[in-house]
Amino acid sequence: MIKIAKNNLLPEDANLILNDVVPKHEFNIHMGTSIKNLQELAEALEIMDNDAFKHHVTKEKNDFSNWVKDIIEDVELSNDLLKAKTRKKAFETVSQRIEQLEKLKSGLVVKDKTNFFTDRFLIGLIFGLALGFVISAIINNLV
Known part of the structure; x- marks a missing residue:
């Protein structure tokens, strides 16, 4: 359904x-x-x-x-x-x-790009934060 x-x-x-x-x-x-x-x-x-x-x-x-x-x-x-x-x-x-x-x-309707970019921004932000924490943890373990 x-x-x-x-x-x-x-x-x-x-x-x-x-x-x-x-x-x-x-x-x-x-x-x-x-x-x-x-x-x-x-x-x-x-x-x-x-x-x-x-x-x-x-x-x-x-x-x-x-x-x-x-x-x-x-x-x-x-x-x-x-x-x-x-x-x-x-x-x-x-x-x-x-x-x-x-x-x-038929593909003639343009999707709302605001939602598309907002979603992509949030995904990038979360990914960036997670990557930052991982890199920070690695650096702290090396020092």
């Missing part, structure tokens, strides 16, 4: 999120259609009537958000779908996420 959070996505993760789910985990929409990936979810949200949407999204539940979290394993999209109270907003949310994932999958 990948349980992907917002800033930890790799191109491989994007590919997994966009792939088809196994048949037993397909989402069965109230109007009779089965959905096996995010693209099909977006297409269904675009054409379904509001009554079908309201069957899956109420004050008490959001079947789309639950499926995305539990089966697709995209926590960010799941959280965004919880905020989408209309069919149109849910469609836009899923479509934007697909676009973001496609860009990441």
Whole structure:
């Protein structure tokens, strides 16, 4: 299970999120259609009537958000779908996420370099301190 959070996505993760789910985990929409990936979810949200949407999204539940979290394993999209109270907003949310994932999958998204350099700096700092202690111990033993 990948349980992907917002800033930890790799191109491989994007590919997994966009792939088809196994048949037993397909989402069965109230109007009779089965959905096996995010693209099909977006297409269904675009054409379904509001009554079908309201069957899956109420004050008490959001079947789309639950499926995305539990089966697709995209926590960010799941959280965004919880905020989408209309069919149109849910469609836009899923479509934007697909676009973001496609860009990441193709390598067009630039990673946050601040985190990269901060991580490398901390690793270098720790390594430098450890090396300093080792050299200091060696010098003290020689003197």
